[in-house]
Amino acid sequence: MQMAGRCDRRGFLAGLAGAAAGAALAPAFAPPARALGPGDPEIWQRVWDADQAERGIPAIRAQEPGDPATGFVKVDERAGRDLEHRLFAEVHIPARKRQTYELCKTLFDNYRLDQRDGEETTPAEAREILALLDAVTDSAPMRLAQTHVESSLGRSLSRDEWQETLYRIWFRPYDIGANRDLTGFEHVVVGEENRGEVSGYHFWYKYYLDDLGLLSGEDAIDWHGTRYDGQRRIEDGRLSAQGRSVPEVATLSWRWHALDESGRRTLRQPIGGFWVGCSIDGLMALGTVRFFERGRVEATINGARYQIDLWRSDDGQSLRTTFPRFLGLA
Numbered sequence: 001m002q003m004a005g006r007c008d009r010r011g012f013l014a015g016l017a018g019a020a021a022g023a024a025l026a027p028a029f030a031p032p033a034r035a036l037g038p039g040d041p042e043i044w045q046r047v048w049d050a051d052q053a054e055r056g057i058p059a060i061r062a063q064e065p066g067d068p069a070t071g072f073v074k075v076d077e078r079a080g081r082d083l084e085h086r087l088f089a090e091v092h093i094p095a096r097k098r099q100t101y102e103l104c105k106t107l108f109d110n111y112r113l114d115q116r117d118g119e120e121t122t123p124a125e126a127r128e129i130l131a132l133l134d135a136v137t138d139s140a141p142m143r144l145a146q147t148h149v150e151s152s153l154g155r156s157l158s159r160d161e162w163q164e165t166l167y168r169i170w171f172r173p174y175d176i177g178a179n180r181d182l183t184g185f186e187h188v189v190v191g192e193e194n195r196g197e198v199s200g201y202h203f204w205y206k207y208y209l210d211d212l213g214l215l216s217g218e219d220a221i222d223w224h225g226t227r228y229d230g231q232r233r234i235e236d237g238r239l240s241a242q243g244r245s246v247p248e249v250a251t252l253s254w255r256w257h258a259l260d261e262s263g264r265r266t267l268r269q270p271i272g273g274f275w276v277g278c279s280i281d282g283l284m285a286l287g288t289v290r291f292f293e294r295g296r297v298e299a300t301i302n303g304a305r306y307q308i309d310l311w312r313s314d315d316g317q318s319l320r321t322t323f324p325r326f327l328g329l330a
Contacts, residue, residue, distance in 0.1 A: 045301055047285050057279075073090075079240065083222040087223065103280075104203075113192060168318060169318055189280065246329070303330050
């Protein structure tokens with residue numbers, strides 16, 4: 001498709017996705033009105049393990065030695081406020097695992113911060129989205145997610161049908177009230193502004209890049225401490241010691257000196273968080289599995305228990321947000 005200049009995000013991306021899939025998304029692919037049977041309580045660990053074996057890297061405590069062959073991210077969580085503190089003391093991603101980290105990174109400057117601002121996309125930006133979709137669709141954790149969803153739905157999906165499903169869940173633009181051209185990817189992975197506060201921002205690798213100033217040219221993160229026991233609990237509570245002992249999750253408060261084409265602004269995050277060590281493949285696979293589940297969902301990963309929250313777009317066709325709530329040790 002040959003197009004020049006800037007163009008409407010809705011029509012252009014929907015057209016590209018439709019051309020890639022060869023057909024419109026069938027209504028049966030939407031999440032069902034009720035829970036999909038008993039589910040598979042092991043799917044979360046299996047997706048996590050598949051990602052770690054492919055592009056994810058182990059999350060370890062700051063004092064532990066890491067293995068460069070598998071990669072690692074050293075996690076240093078602290079209770080107190082320290083503007084210069086680095087949550088991730090050291091990160092090593094082997095060259096063989098870097099593909100989707102780099103593809104994902106190219107999308108970070110494609111979005112406007114304020115949820116009320118409409119979005120536009122260039123043909124180059126649309127190709128970036130499709131390049132990431134191609135890589136993620138064929139990843140080991142996403143293949144597991146597809147098999148799980150197919151089993152739940154009772155039907156097989158072609159690769160094109162599955163990729164169209166992923167596009168609709170993660171990249172299809174939609175409105176909520178005055179908030180324009182929202183997508184699950186922007187909210188969950190990149191982060192947005194909502195009335196001076198951080199909205200979304202649930203990908204550890206994005207936080208790592210912002211904290212080192214690798215996206216905007218300067219340190220964009222001020223550390224305000226862990227928040228496992230709630231937004232207003234600065235001191236340690238019941239979950240804090242346990243949460244800081246589990247490197248695969250971080251629950252924290254911070255300030256984000258965010259930058260987009262309209263300039264830099266400081267946004268407050270009273271409480272937020274993310275899994276640590278998953279690649280974008282693994283994060284999207286976990287989120288996609290959760291998208292097809294109804295009701296309260298709990299998961300156990302590496303000996304820790306989580307509630308996996310989810311909100312959808314108003315029409316139920318796309319992801320609004322998903323993130324883990326640490327519940328304690330298993």
